[in-house]
Amino acid sequence: MNLETIGFYALTLLLTFAAVMVITFKRAIHSALALVVALISVAGLFALLSSGFLAVLQVIIYAGAVMVLFMFVIMIIGPARVRGLSLNLPGLFVALLVGMFFFLDIAYLAWTFIGTPGTDTAPAAYGGLEEIAGLLFTEYLLPFELTSLVMIVAIVGVVVLAKRIERD
Amino acid sequence: MVGLGHYLILSAFIFTLGALGVLMRRNVLIILMSVELMLNAANLALIAFSRYLGLVEGQVIVLIVIVVAAAEAAVGLALVVEVFRQRRSIDLPDFNILKG
Numbered sequence: 001m002n003l004e005t006i007g008f009y010a011l012t013l014l015l016t017f018a019a020v021m022v023i024t025f026k027r028a029i030h031s032a033l034a035l036v037v038a039l040i041s042v043a044g045l046f047a048l049l050s051s052g053f054l055a056v057l058q059v060i061i062y063a064g065a066v067m068v069l070f071m072f073v074i075m076i077i078g079p080a081r082v083r084g085l086s087l088n089l090p091g092l093f094v095a096l097l098v099g100m101f102f103f104l105d106i107a108y109l110a111w112t113f114i115g116t117p118g119t120d121t122a123p124a125a126y127g128g129l130e131e132i133a134g135l136l137f138t139e140y141l142l143p144f145e146l147t148s149l150v151m152i153v154a155i156v157g158v159v160v161l162a163k164r165i166e167r168d
Numbered sequence: 169m170v171g172l173g174h175y176l177i178l179s180a181f182i183f184t185l186g187a188l189g190v191l192m193r194r195n196v197l198i199i200l201m202s203v204e205l206m207l208n209a210a211n212l213a214l215i216a217f218s219r220y221l222g223l224v225e226g227q228v229i230v231l232i233v234i235v236v237a238a239a240e241a242a243v244g245l246a247l248v249v250e251v252f253r254q255r256r257s258i259d260l261p262d263f264n265i266l267k268g
Contacts, residue, residue: 008170012178019182019205023189028197035201038182042208049175049219051227054234061234066204066241073245074197077252095191103184110176127224135228147235154239161246164253 007048015041028077032070039063050122053129175216183209194260196251200244207237 018041021034043058136144182205189202211230218226248258255262 019185031198049215099184099188106180110173113173122220123222131224140228158242158246161250
């Protein structure tokens with residue numbers, strides 16, 4: 001058992017535990033804290049897959065910026081009336097059915113990969129930051145520029161939505 | 169040895185947990201967090217494919233997905249705040265303002 005295997009299983013355990021906590025905690029603030037743990041373990045998995053740049057981005061953007069946004073909204077809203085899981089049985093049944101369908105569907109696909117030669121070991125050569133930048137600014141230049149459009153639209157939209165309009 | 173299949177099964181499991189969160193919870197903030205979980209599961213699958221096939225394109229796509237997800241979270245949270253101002257509640261059953 002090498003270090004990579006141990007790391008994978010440790011991060012898997014942490015991520016699964018945190019994800020279950022996110023959807024079962026009653027209070028939003030506790031869910032948000034569990035989500036931070038989940039996002040950081042995803043960053044660890046990125047690092048295991050030798051994508052260090054994305055691991056750093058994941059921590060800065062997701063675990064940093066997005067979660068701070070969540071915390072601020074939770075603070076604005078305050079300890080609102082707490083409601084746990086929706087307890088109507090038909091809804092729960094449908095949710096579990098849909099969840100099982102999702103999982104079995106994707107897991108079957110993944111299972112077919114496990115014995116397949118060529119998918120058990122990763123190729124040794126794998127591009128770093130230079131190759132990402134090379135692709136991003138040549139072949140994927142248009143999607144990259146379009147994300148800036150998405151961001152400006154999001155910023156303007158959020159300002160319009162969140163600004164308190166004064167009515168006389 | 170950890171292969172592509174292991175990462176994909178983990179990704180499927182996290183995606184399923186996120187979907188269950190969206191379907192079972194009533195608190196809109198927790199539903200948004202579950203959506204983030206689902207996006208992260210998809211990102212994990214993309215990176216795993218990218219690593220095991222040796223194609224860097226996956227990392228570029230994940231970079232773009234992260235940016236779009238951040239924008240989505242910002243707009244979603246602004247909507248939650250606005251509805252909370254009008255309704256004094258963040259429970260999904262109270263969000264049926266558009267219903268005629």
